[in-house]
Amino acid sequence: MxxxxxxxxxxxxxxxxxxxxxxxxxxxxxxxxxxxxxxxxxxxxxxxxxxxxxxxxxxxxxxxxxxxxxxxxxxxxxxxxxxxxxxxxxxxxxxxxxxxxxxxxxxxxxxxxxxxxxxxxxxxxxxxxxxxxxxxxxxxxxxxxxxxxxxxxxxxxxxxxxxxxxxxxxxTEALTPPGADADQPERPDDAPSTAPHHTDEGSRHAATGTTPDPTDTRSRPADGTQGETDASDAPDAADGPPSIEGSDEDAAFVVDADIERELRSRYDDTCMLCGDRRQCGPDAGYAEVHFLMPRAAPHDGPAAAANAVVVCPNHRADLEHGAVTIDPQTRSVDHAYDPAVSGRTLSTVADHDVGAQYLAYHNDVVAD
The missing domain is CATH 1.10.10.10 (Winged helix-like DNA-binding domain superfamily/Winged helix DNA-binding domain)
Known part of the structure; x- marks a missing residue:
């Protein structure tokens, strides 16, 4: 040896x-x-x-x-x-x-x-x-x-x-640290996708860097159905050319939307960091799904449940700006300026194992 x-x-x-x-x-x-x-x-x-x-x-x-x-x-x-x-x-x-x-x-x-x-x-x-x-x-x-x-x-x-x-x-596909073996949610084979490009609120605002208004009744409800739209939601020339149906970009968006819908439902739109559940109607909750290793280049993170957390809009912004880190082993949360969140343990439901390597990547690359 x-x-x-x-x-x-x-x-x-x-x-x-x-x-x-x-x-x-x-x-x-x-x-x-x-x-x-x-x-x-x-x-x-x-x-x-x-x-x-x-x-x-x-x-x-x-x-x-x-x-x-x-x-x-x-x-x-x-x-x-x-x-x-x-x-x-x-x-x-x-x-x-x-x-x-x-x-x-x-x-x-x-x-x-x-x-x-x-x-x-x-x-x-x-x-x-x-x-x-x-x-x-x-x-x-x-x-x-x-x-x-x-x-x-x-x-x-x-x-x-x-x-x-x-x-x-x-x-690297062959490398699977502890906590990274959770399977991502699968959509039934007979369930057609109806999610067009730019209709998922979490993905749209992640791309633009803006935070949606949780009281906006046009936001997507927790059950994954599409809310009302008006002419202002239609893409215009400033949005660039529309996605080609069946393209890699469109397929990636559908996968992201499926994961977001599934995880939001499993967590009942409750933030894994602070435990808050925002409402966007009398009964409907609102939360966002954040990918610890971002999906966009140059990170190119995977669309996998192990790479995702469900959070309120405020704490999604904090994650994106590096104000929050999470210990890969203990799941202890550290917030740069909010003592009410620091020291809490990342809350997870059964069968959702957040990957230790994605937490470490967020801490050392995104939040550094």
Missing amino acids: ADAVPTLAGDPPQWPATLRDLLRAATEGGLDRGAVLEGLAGDRPPGDGATDDGAVERRLAFLEAAEVFDCEDGGCTPGRHGREYLQTHDESVLFEAVAGAADGFEPVLEALAVRPLSDVEVGDLLAAEHDGAGEAATARRYLAWLRALGYISRRDGVNDLTRKGRRLVAT
Whole structure:
């Protein structure tokens, strides 16, 4: 297990550049195996595991298993992942490569999405994954690769995800931290969608940055039916061209509307932060659905119940402006200026598990 993930020579943040240089040379004129081994040996600084030729051989063997290099007949060329990395310079390609060559990277990132971990804790996690004894030295090898790719930072012996790492966890299908496995509500196959573009109040105001008036009787009722409209609701030239029926944009809107309708109904339009239920009529309630990892670019969050909270208009605005953070583990709420909300626990109904990684993304990216 200790040698399953060998480190490279030098400081981890320099490893991607080292690999790019070797891959570029192997592409331009080809490299014999000895030249690649020499490049991977570096200056062999003490303490990095490069004390013998066997260690360098293990590095190349690992990179071959990861399909970064393809070596045969004494020569080396870029492998499948190596070619893609040269074209994109995207470290997620290297992550896919190393994670495919050695088990354990995914559970480490999933655990770090919930809270920072020490080397010993990561070692214990890897021990459970590999059914062996935990070793801090083994953990440091895994963590060195994650630091090389920019996904974690390390301070005083504690490892934590960077923004880049949190985005990787939140957007990679194979990574599912605790609390992120809730299925989004599904619309029955025989239920046709009647939601046209720009008719859902929550989505419309999320796009424009405005907050709707909860007393406006034209707002969508809690049962999901459409309220009355007048000529002022019709799109004009300033709204741009209408969505094309059946387009990706229209489909995404329908999914968002389905999730919002379902969650508002399950929470009876009650704010998960403060417990308030606004009214927009004698019986009808009003609340909004906020996506913790925003749906719009550059965040591109998923339309999933695990990424969503039901809140009153005021606290939706506070979430959007970063005035509210929620602890991914305890679900404790912290409000920048409202002591009546700070210290409360995020209220959830049965079978709605808010994803820990989406809470962490909101805290570290949106609210930072």
